[in-house]
Amino acid sequence: MTLHASIYRHRFDAEEQQRKERLWRVLCRHFLQRFVSPADTVLDLGAGYCEFINNIRCAKKYAVDLNEDTPRFASREVRVIQKPAWDLSDLGSGSVDTVFVSNFFEHLRSKEELAATLGEVERVLRPGGRLMVLQPNIRYAYREYWDFLDHHVPLSHLSLAEALEIGGLRVVEVRPRFLPYTTKSRLPRPPALLRLYLVLRPLHRLLGKQMFIVAEKPQTATSGRPQPPSSGLGRPDAGA
DSSP, X not given: OOHHHHHHHHHOOHHHHHHHHHHHHHHHHHTGGGGOOTTOEXXXXXXXXXXXXXXXXXXXXXXXXOOTXXXXXXXXXXXXXXXXXXXXXXXXXXXXXXXXXESOGGGSSOHHHHHHHHHHHHHHEEEEEEEEEEEEOTTTOTTTGGGSTTOOOOOOHHHHHHHHHHTXXXXXXEESSOSOSSTTTXXXXXXXXXXXXXXXXXXXXXXXXXXXXXXXXXXXXXXXXXXXXXXXXXXXXXXX
């Protein structure tokens, strides 16, 4: 068993995984689905146990993750690609409508890997396509951020927005505070309370330690892509 698979299994037992699945059903249905058309081709980057891609409604689904357990959790309609995040060569340029990333960028080993990954995201997105990022915000989670063995790259909403813009994407929405830090923290567990939390923005400012950012690929590309890193192993989503 690889290290990242071991970490993920240790972090989320069967009961915790079931609870995460219930939470993601609510998140997809009552928040994230508004950004995704039923006709879209969607890529879940760092898909982990596929909670997002299994629950979002769209026409074609891809999941990218090196975790050896990912294929076991993917629904039948999901195509799993087990390559590093900066190698999306299985997908053609401009072939994806929406890319979703949750709790993944902090697991990359360097900002060079982040830049290369964003370069591949920009390539596979169609002009006007959308990237959504749900990500721990180091500005508000600076104490807890390093409590996970596989966290390497600290990002705030400002530094991530800068990286996206450098990578040729246009940031269209930034919520510096959105969800609590982890599913094990102060995120409401009953679905009805989670739906209430999603619409009560003052609670986000009080409890949120994860950011939510939406960026779009301009209709006309204006920047080149960083090249993939020459060394290092890909990091799977650890879904902290």
